[in-house]
Amino acid sequence: MHTQSFAKNNHNAAVDDFFVPELCQPEALLSMVLLAELLVLVLVLAEPMTPGFDWVRLALTSLFVQWIVLLSAAVMCRLRPLLARLRPALAGSLCCMLVVLLTLSCTAVADYYDLGGPLPRNGEVNLYLRHALISLIMSALLLRYFYLQSQWRRQEQAELRARIESLQARIRPHFLFNSLNSIASLVTLDPHKAEQAVLDLSDLFRASLAKPGSLVSWKEELELAKRYLSIEHYRLGERLQLQWEVEGVPEDLPIPQLTLQPLLENALIYGIQPRIEGGLVRVEADYQDGVFSLCVSNPYEERGEQQPSRGTHQALSNIDARLAALFGSRASLSVERRDGRHYSCLRYPCARLTQEARAI
Numbered sequence: 001m002h003t004q005s006f007a008k009n010n011h012n013a014a015v016d017d018f019f020v021p022e023l024c025q026p027e028a029l030l031s032m033v034l035l036a037e038l039l040v041l042v043l044v045l046a047e048p049m050t051p052g053f054d055w056v057r058l059a060l061t062s063l064f065v066q067w068i069v070l071l072s073a074a075v076m077c078r079l080r081p082l083l084a085r086l087r088p089a090l091a092g093s094l095c096c097m098l099v100v101l102l103t104l105s106c107t108a109v110a111d112y113y114d115l116g117g118p119l120p121r122n123g124e125v126n127l128y129l130r131h132a133l134i135s136l137i138m139s140a141l142l143l144r145y146f147y148l149q150s151q152w153r154r155q156e157q158a159e160l161r162a163r164i165e166s167l168q169a170r171i172r173p174h175f176l177f178n179s180l181n182s183i184a185s186l187v188t189l190d191p192h193k194a195e196q197a198v199l200d201l202s203d204l205f206r207a208s209l210a211k212p213g214s215l216v217s218w219k220e221e222l223e224l225a226k227r228y229l230s231i232e233h234y235r236l237g238e239r240l241q242l243q244w245e246v247e248g249v250p251e252d253l254p255i256p257q258l259t260l261q262p263l264l265e266n267a268l269i270y271g272i273q274p275r276i277e278g279g280l281v282r283v284e285a286d287y288q289d290g291v292f293s294l295c296v297s298n299p300y301e302e303r304g305e306q307q308p309s310r311g312t313h314q315a316l317s318n319i320d321a322r323l324a325a326l327f328g329s330r331a332s333l334s335v336e337r338r339d340g341r342h343y344s345c346l347r348y349p350c351a352r353l354t355q356e357a358r359a360i
Contacts, residue, residue, distance in 0.1 A: 017084075017150075017154075018080060018083065018084035018091075018150075019088055019091075019143075019146050019147045019149075019150035019151075020076060020080060020083065020091070020095065020143070020146055021146060022077065022080070023072075023073040023076050023077050023080075024073065024074070024077040028073070029070075029073060032069050032073060033066065033069065033070075035142075036065050036066055036068075036069040037062060037065075037066075039065060039138060040058065040061050040062045040065050041058075043061060043065075043134075044057060044058050044061055060115065064106065064110060064115070067106055068099075068102055068103050068106050068135065071102050071106070072098065072099050072102055072139075075098055075102065076095060076098070079098075083095065088147060092140075092143045092144075092147065095139065095143055096136055096139045096140055096143065099135050099136070099139040100132050100135050100136050100139070102135075103131050103132060103134075103135035104128060104131065104132055107127065107128055107131045108128075111127075179201050179204070179205075179228065179231055180201070182197070182231055182232055182234075182235050183197045183198055183201060183231065183235075185235055186234055186235055190234070193234040193235075194234075196234065197231045197234045197235075200227060200230055200231050201231060203227065204224065204227040204228060204231070214256060214257070214322070214326060215254040215255065215256060215257070215326070216254070216255065216256075216257045217251060217252045217253065217254065217255075218249050218250065218251055218252070218253040218254075218255050218285075219251040219252070220257075221255045221257065221258075221259060221260050222246065222260065224257075224258070224260070224261060225260040225261050225264055228261045228264065228265075229242065229264060232268055236268070236272060236273075236278060238278065239272060239275070239276075239277065239278025239279075240268070240272055240278055240281065241278065241279065241280045241281065242280070242281050242282075242283070243280055243281070243282040243283070244283050245282070245283065245284045245285070246283060246284070246285040248285070248286045248287060248288075249285045249286065249287050249292070250287060253287060253292060253350060254350060255292070256319070256322045256323065256326060259294075259319055259322075259346070260283075260294070260296070262315035262316060262318075262319060263294070263296040263316075263319075263344045263346075264281065264283070264296055265315070266296070266315075266316060266344055267281045267296050267297070267298035267342070267344070268281070268298075270298050270300060270342045271298025271299040271300060271341075271342060272298065272299075275299065275301075279298060279299035280298070280299065281296065281297070281298050282295075282296070282297045282298075282341075283295075283296050284296075284297075287350075290349055290350065291347055291348070291349050291350070292347065292348055292349075292350050293345065293346070293347040294345065294346050294347070295343055295344070295345040295346075296343075296344050296345075297341045297342060297343045297344070298341065298342050299340065299341060299342075300337050300340060300341055300342040301340070316333065316335070316344070319333055319346065320333040323346060323348050326348075327348035327349060327350065328349075330348065330349050331346070331347070331348035331349070332346065332347055332348070333345070333346045334346075
């Protein structure tokens with residue numbers, strides 16, 4: 001069963017990586033129809049000009065070309081999983097051959113039923129040859145464009161992965177060092193708690209390294225953050241109060257790893273550590289209409305304000321950069337203060353849950 005699942009995943013990955021796009025999609029079909037219509041205009045204008053423009057000729061040529069385009073798109077869409085298993089050069093050659101065969105078939109049907117008007121017999125061979133060459137040249141150019149676009153997309157994704165991995169590599173040491181600082185403050189106060197915190201940190205850091213990559217599930221990220229808070233709870237005790245409002249978030253929703261923990265660390269530095277009485281840290285998360293939102297808030301007082309450490313500021317900038325790299329311009333990270341509380345909030349579109357991770 002595991003072998004079958006692995007083979008299926010590899011096959012799906014190969015299909016997704018195939019340079020010929022899904023031609024059955026509305027956007028691809030619209031683009032091909034528009035390109036075909038431009039080709040029709042070129043073909044009609046290439047013929048000798050007459051005093052009166054032959055609109056019937058334009059309509060018949062347009063109908064003929066569009067039939068070839070739609071049939072080719074349907075056949076390519078159907079055969080795409082099989083073509084994806086072949087080498088790009090062989091797959092491209094087969095695609096060109098299919099388009100030429102479809103063109104010749106449509107030409108034969110149009111010729112047999114006189115759909116384009118009576119055809120002089122001495123021009124029959126030239127017509128078939130002309131249509132075959134035009135379809136071969138146009139399909140080859142279009143497939144070459146698809147291939148170059150695929151290569152450019154691969155390079156862009158590779159650069160994006162390298163950038164995200166670089167950002168991830170920066171935040172892990174930051175996360176480790178700040179946790180060690182919290183443990184160091186416990187050594188003189190309560191050695192037993194310090195020892196337990198070291199064991200918790202070991203489990204926590206092992207978990208953060210167990211699944212390399214840019215995205216993890218919300219369930220995993222939440223578990224990681226709670227382990228971090230258990231270490232801070234050894235140091236802060238009853239001063240640290242937590243309120244979780246995260247029930248509406250699917251467990252498999254993707255989130256950049258080590259995103260929630262820096263926000264919680266920011267809340268502890270702003271709102272809990274400077275206050276003798278401590279305070280409440282509230283974590284609110286929601287997922288609606290394909291958009292995930294997360295807010296971490298803490299008490300804030302104008303007097304005695306303590307600026308966040310440079311490390312925390314760096315971590316927040318890191319989160320902002322990773323969100324922009326992974327989810328585009330619609331992702332955001334904002335910091336504001338209202339009603340006596342400090343809010344760190346992020347939001348980003350995520351329509352496909354864990355499937356989103358496959359695109360990176």
